[in-house]
Amino acid sequence: MSSDLISIFKESVQPERSEIRQTWGIFWGQLKIFLTYRTWFVTDMFNTIASIAVYYFLSLEVKPSQLVQSGYGTSYLAFSLIGIAFANYLWFCINRISHSMQSEIREGTFETIASSPIKMRSYLFGQAARGFLVGLYFMAGALLVGVYGFKAPLHFEPFALATTILVLVFMVLSHLGLGIVIAGAVLVYKQADPITFMLSLFMEFFAGALFPLQLLGQYPLLAYASQLMPYTYALDALRKCLIVGATIANPDVLFDILVLIVYATILLPLGLWSFRLGFDRIRVEGTTSSY
Amino acid sequence: MEKDRVVELFSETAATRGKVTTVEKIVAFVLRDFKIYWTYKFWVIFDVIDVAVLVATYFFVAQIISPSTLIAEGYASGDYFTFALLGIAFSQYVQNSVHGLTEGIRDEQWTGTIETILSSATDYKAYLLGASAFRFLYGTIILIGALSLGFLVGGKVLLTPGTLLTGLIFAALLVSGHLAIGAMSAGIVMMVKRGDPIAWGFTFLTQLVSGVFYPLGLLPWYLKWVGFALPLTYSLDGIRRTFMNGETILGTAVIQTDLLALLAFLLVTVPLSLQVFVWAYRRSQRLGTLGQY
Numbered sequence: 001m002s003s004d005l006i007s008i009f010k011e012s013v014q015p016e017r018s019e020i021r022q023t024w025g026i027f028w029g030q031l032k033i034f035l036t037y038r039t040w041f042v043t044d045m046f047n048t049i050a051s052i053a054v055y056y057f058l059s060l061e062v063k064p065s066q067l068v069q070s071g072y073g074t075s076y077l078a079f080s081l082i083g084i085a086f087a088n089y090l091w092f093c094i095n096r097i098s099h100s101m102q103s104e105i106r107e108g109t110f111e112t113i114a115s116s117p118i119k120m121r122s123y124l125f126g127q128a129a130r131g132f133l134v135g136l137y138f139m140a141g142a143l144l145v146g147v148y149g150f151k152a153p154l155h156f157e158p159f160a161l162a163t164t165i166l167v168l169v170f171m172v173l174s175h176l177g178l179g180i181v182i183a184g185a186v187l188v189y190k191q192a193d194p195i196t197f198m199l200s201l202f203m204e205f206f207a208g209a210l211f212p213l214q215l216l217g218q219y220p221l222l223a224y225a226s227q228l229m230p231y232t233y234a235l236d237a238l239r240k241c242l243i244v245g246a247t248i249a250n251p252d253v254l255f256d257i258l259v260l261i262v263y264a265t266i267l268l269p270l271g272l273w274s275f276r277l278g279f280d281r282i283r284v285e286g287t288t289s290s291y
Numbered sequence: 292m293e294k295d296r297v298v299e300l301f302s303e304t305a306a307t308r309g310k311v312t313t314v315e316k317i318v319a320f321v322l323r324d325f326k327i328y329w330t331y332k333f334w335v336i337f338d339v340i341d342v343a344v345l346v347a348t349y350f351f352v353a354q355i356i357s358p359s360t361l362i363a364e365g366y367a368s369g370d371y372f373t374f375a376l377l378g379i380a381f382s383q384y385v386q387n388s389v390h391g392l393t394e395g396i397r398d399e400q401w402t403g404t405i406e407t408i409l410s411s412a413t414d415y416k417a418y419l420l421g422a423s424a425f426r427f428l429y430g431t432i433i434l435i436g437a438l439s440l441g442f443l444v445g446g447k448v449l450l451t452p453g454t455l456l457t458g459l460i461f462a463a464l465l466v467s468g469h470l471a472i473g474a475m476s477a478g479i480v481m482m483v484k485r486g487d488p489i490a491w492g493f494t495f496l497t498q499l500v501s502g503v504f505y506p507l508g509l510l511p512w513y514l515k516w517v518g519f520a521l522p523l524t525y526s527l528d529g530i531r532r533t534f535m536n537g538e539t540i541l542g543t544a545v546i547q548t549d550l551l552a553l554l555a556f557l558l559v560t561v562p563l564s565l566q567v568f569v570w571a572y573r574r575s576q577r578l579g580t581l582g583q584y
Contacts, residue, residue, distance in 0.1 A: 043491055043495075046495060047495060050495050050498055050499045051498070053499055054498060054499060054504055054505075057504070057505045057509045057510065058504050058505050060360070060505070060509050061356045061357055061360050061361075061371070061505055061509070062355050062356055062357070063355055063356070063357045066354070066355035067355065076355070194333050194334065194337055197337060197341075198337060198340065201340070201341060201344050202344070204348075205344050205347065205348055210348055210351075210352050211348070211351040211352045211354070211355060212355070215351045215354055215355075216351070
């Protein structure tokens with residue numbers, strides 16, 4: 001037996017150099033782990049349906065005239081459904097990287113990954129890809145339940161849908177940098193929950209996930225803060241596409257996409273740079289596996 | 292290492308100070324949990340910010356809500372902000388407390404302290420009360436903070452000695468009812484180790500059918516009936532009628548019905564929950580799985 005084991009361990013395995021294959025490997029491994037959490041999967045589905053039902057009943061009390069002024073049609077259900085479904089999606093994606101990083105550090109697997117030939121960039125994108133895919137499943141499910149179960153009036157015309165997908169991609173890219181910055185902070189400080197929790201809270205409030213932003217007009221400080229949030233632009237474009245049926249030809253939607261591109265261009269390299277700082281620091285300090 | 296000195300230290304007999312009362316034990320639990328919580332100072336700040344953002348969100352949502360449904364449902368002022376403020380603040384209060392107790396048990400299982408505590412001269416009733424006391428106290432402070440902030444930004448309540456007393460009675464019944472749910476949930480967690488089906492189901496249902504965000508009249512009849520089976524429904528209705536309409540327990544039949552329904556719920560759930568907890572506790576003791584996680 002011992003000689004068999006020695007021969008097996010002696011086998012030389014060629015390290016995977018392709019970053020795409022490394023990213024795929026991380027993504028696939030994480031997806032397999034996720035699929036073992038069946039109870040969580042089911043309870044989360046019920047929670048999603050319950051929260052849509054809550055906004056459906058709340059929408060019965062809303063004065064449509066207030067929503068019309070904001071330019072997003074008359075249905076509060078459609079308005080809040082988009083606000084919450086996409087915020088949850090984004091929150092899921094951002095949280096994913098730092099959360100799994102924290103788990104890997106706790107379970108002691110991060111040091112193994114860090115000492116392997118896997119590039120940290122591949123690791124981060126693989127983790128993010130898993131978050132985006134699973135988040136997409138829940139978001140699409142929420143939108144479908146909203147539309148077919150609760151009759152939320154959303155537009156799924158080809159051009160509006162294509163623009164929505166484009167906005168979604170830039171929304172994710174503009175926020176991915178933030179997720180990576182937080183993951184870098186996790187490496188050093190070993191705690192992520194407080195930062196991501198605060199970020200999601202402010203993001204939803206200042207982007208107007210549940211109320212039209214023109215209501216902030218009476219409070220200039222809050223109104224300025226809302227203009228600084230990339231999610232504000234993403235949500236505006238998504239609502240215009242899915243509620244009004246606007247496309248990229250609409251100047252407002254185009255402006256929103258351009259703002260998201262600017263955010264992505266700044267935040268993504270900044271995120272990778274700050275992650276590298278954190279990663280180098282824990283290697284120098286020798287705290288890769290401490291928590 | 293001075294082996295003899297270590298042996299000497301461990302062989303010291305701790306001074307016994309007679310029988311420790313249940314109240315002293317509960318105070319000790321509160322102090323312990325406070326000390327642990329205080330090491331996570333950031334979380335205290337985040338809890339405060341969380342409440343402030345929630346209040347601010349519903350302050351703005353209230354501006355697009357029509358008062359007509361609320362008035363038709365018997366909430367005279369029709370002020371949605373006050374309606375939502377009371378609903379959200381009280382529902383979060385009890386949800387955090389129910390979850391808090393089960394999370395506390397899970398933490399104790401993880402850290403291995405539950406077996407030590409329950410094998411000492413502390414019985415399960417003192418343990419349950421002690422483990423939940425700090426969370427309810429902390430939740431009460433957050434609740435008062437949320438309500439105060441809400442009133443500062445425009446929430447309107449009618450405060451008289453009668454409404455204050457009625458409000459306190461409803462709050463006490465609300466806490467007792469949810470302590471019972473928390474105990475049942477804790478018993479299940481002690482047994483299954485993972486998940487928290489009762490607390491999850493409770494959160495899931497109350498959010499939807501207890502009238503936290505909207506009056507019950509908007510629900511179809513079958514969901515309304517589910518709502519009638521939950522204590523939060525009666526507590527919220529009673530608290531809102533008290534503070535929004537100025538009604539007291541000596542006043543209208545609706546508020547008295549709310550009170551009677553809560554008492555009936557307590558009569559059934561308190562013994563039942565304790566039975567479930569005791570059964571789960573004894574089973575874990577018998578199987579020797581109390582300290583497993």
